[in-house]
Amino acid sequence: MVEPAPGNAPATRFPCDSCGADMRYAPGTGEMVCDFCGNRTPIDGTTPEARARAVTEMDYDRVLSGLERAEMEETIVMPCPNCGAQVTFGTDVHAMECPFCATPLVAGTGTHRHIKPRALLPFELNERQARAAMTDWLGRLWFAPNGLRAYARKGRKMSGIYVPYWTYDADTQSSYTGQRGTIYYVTETAYRDGKPVQVQRQRINWQPVSGRVARWFDDVLVLGSTSLPKKFTDALAPWDLTALEPYAPEYLAGFVSEGYTIGPEDGFAEARQVMDATIRRDVRFDIGGDRQQIASVRTRVSDVTFKHVLLPVWLAAYKYNGKTYRFVVNARTGAVQGERPYSAIKIAIAVILGLILAGIAGYFLALQEGVVQ
Structure with missing residues (x-):
């Protein structure tokens, strides 16, 4: 069994070759930049082998049974006492605010061991672009308080966060039983205002059916934490997982990374719900007819694989009139979700x-x- 673990970002620093200051990843450029002297350094390209490994899943059953060893790493994190987020700290950071709820945090001294991310989507939008998308979204909410709009527009910077996800692949073979309904009409006599009239009545002829459906699921995406409402993160989709890059600490420089609190087993349970809903749609299509009733579905799942990936979001947590409002921006597409203030x-x-x-x-x-x- 693989235990959920709360951290996944390196504490590696990247000093500038010119002045020695820390460099950070510049969204959308593929480069490291030094804010002190302006020096820019391209992130080293990865080998074809590394790119192939980035999109290669681990065998689910073998990893959980211990027959296959997942690549692990250790990080320093601090659980937020308010929202429960697992926030990663660098070795040179001792205090900060939780990016999810603005609660003050102090770094601990312990390390946490967990499955290392296999790949990530680098930030494409910078903070200015993300803030513009957020304020534009707020501007379309007529009932939002004007004070919150102004505070969000002029307030502190948004936090760039890599959020943990699991992806699952699986082959499914399902057998089902049910009924196919065919609509037909009969002519009956009805009375209106005391006079007989001919009317058409709908009827359904049900016939028992059974069959099999098969589907291969590729990259079923499951959020690996609970610090953000799932309805927000689900609404940020779609994510272009074909653009995943091999995990490299350079991409995390200057950003925060959240550790997963939902492990691969619990994540697969959620992935199965997604799969089962799709399979039931397949079954209804296979039954055909005008109406369908599903009595039973038995699914055999095989060849399950998974991987741990990081996806980028810009997050703002604003305290306004005693209440915290959170807004999340997809750092690849600019899609915005958040709590709607009134x-x-x-x-x-x-x-x-x-x-x-x-x-x-x-x-x-x-x-x-x-x-x-």
């Missing part, structure tokens, strides 16, 4: 305007009907 004043104004407009409409309707003289 202004009580704007809602009250909208209600009052609605009542006024309804009153005016009712008045003119009454005039047309001659009720109002």
Whole structure:
């Protein structure tokens, strides 16, 4: 059994060759940049073997049974006491705010051992581009408080975070039983206002059916943490997993990495739910007819493989009027999700305007009907 583990980012520093200051990865460039002197260094290209390994999954059963050894790494993390996120610290960082809820954190001294990420999607959008996408999204929310919009627009910088995910491949063979419904119509006599009329009544002819369906699942994506609402992260899809790069610590320089708290076993249980829902759609299609009823589905799952990957998001956690609002931006596509704030004043104004407009409409309707003289 592989235990969930809370950390996955190296504490490696990348000193600038010119001035010795720490360099960071510049989103969308494939380069390391020094903010102190402006020096830029390309990230070394990976070999074809490394790229092939980045998209090669591990055998699920062999890893969990201990027959195959997963590549591991150790990092320093601190669990957030407020939201439970596992935040990675570098060796030179001793205190910071949780990027998920803005709670102050202090680094611990222990290390955590966990499965090393196989691949990642590098950041494509920089912080300025992500903030523009977020403020544009907020601007389309009419009921959002103006103060929050202004605070988000002028507030502190967003946090760039690599979020942990699992991907699963599997071959499935399913047998099913059920019923196929065929719609037909019969003519019956009905009475309206005491007079007989002929009407068409819909009927369904059900016939028992059974069969088999097969599907190969490739890269079923499962979030490996619970610090962000799943409805947010799911809505950031799709992710272009064909653009995955081999895991390299240079891509993480200047960013935060979250450790997984959902291990590969629990992740596969969620992946099975996704697979089962797709299989049931396949079964309905295979049954055919006008209506379908599924009595049973028995699925054999084989050749299960998985890998650990990191996907990039920009995150803002703003405290406004005593409440924390979180906004997440897909750092590849600019898609935005977040908690929708509401202004009580704007809602009250909208209600009052609605009542006024309804009153005016009712008045003119009454005039047309001659009720109002």
